């Protein structure tokens with residue numbers, strides 16, 4: 001019913017992902033957007049709005065707000081109030097403002113490491129100290145070192161959480177989140193939970209749990225950041241939102257944003273509304289496709305000598321340990337072999353590369369073929 005196999009040429013369309021390599025024969029599997037066309041319902045809603053032809057300042061429609069509240073209730077049994085919502089053009093600005101608003105200058109911010117790199121930059125950009133919380137492999141899943149978290153929390157005001165985790169792909173269980181919430185509660189740490197990948201659950205038994213929905217206490221010391229951007233491939237339309245039940249935290253964040261945070265884009269609101277109203281079937285089909293892409297990648301690359309990939313529960317990103325290949329510069333080697341990947345060092349661990357498998361099967365198959373050539377040339381040396 002929906003065509004994820006169709007290859008849409010994104011070259012020369014101001015795509016960050018595709019324009020990086022220009023005319024070079026390098027398949028871009030780096031930055032986290034997919035190559036899929038948005039759901040027909042989204043395209044239809046955008047067309048209609050474009051035809052209206054007036055693009056003045058705008059605000060979210062009451063229907064979009066209602067759809068978000070209903071979504072939180074139907075997916076998570078979480079009763080969110082409209083007042084708790086703050087719209088913003090991106091999750092990353094939200095993370096940065098959170099660093100300023102919810103951490104005193106003399107305190108520190110805990111960030112899992114490795115993690116999506118803006119987490120690592122945000123504390124420093126906002127003149128706060130960062131405390132690195134190591135992520136560890138436990139039974140093939142990337143988890144934070146809970147004992148270390150307990151130590152770091154003594155001296156921290158804020159924890160940045162990434163759930164599902166980018167780049168590890170973990171969907172944290174209720175027990176894991178409760179452990180984090182318990183530590184945060186005892187040490188009075190605010191939790192800013194980036195849940196932008198929450199709809200991209202590949203394992204059929206994985207369940208996303210918004211951090212602030214855990215308990216009344218967790219709600220009072222946390223914020224959840226979400227967006228339709230990754231789920232529906234509309235990141236360029238810049239629409240995201242924070243859910244902040246605690247009025248004091250909300251007020252402090254709003255104060256920190258005054259005069260600095262840009263308004264949302266009208267077309268982002270329109271696309272978000274169509275996505276949440278009519279995008280579910282498309283999303284289910286996309287998840288099937290991404291699941292098959294993940295399985296293909298694991299089958300083809302996961303068992304090669306010198307390469308390790310833990311199980312990916314969510315996201316369309318693979319975090320690949322290539323330390324066994326002993327490449328001086330893994331990114332340069334794979335680029336020379338015709339595949340563009342994200343350097344693990346950017347996320348906090350240079351032994352890894354990150355691969356985005358949100359693309360057509362045909363492109364992924366070719367990228368895997370090229371990567372295998374680089375890997376096997378190395379291991380047959």
Ligand SMILES: Cc1ncc(COP(=O)(O)O)c(C=O)c1O
Pocket residue numbers: 032089090091092093116162166194196197227229235240
């Ligand atoms: C965990 C995470 N947060 C935020 C973002 C980007 O958010 P935005 O484009 O809304 O700033 C990404 C994009 O890859 C991400 O993986």
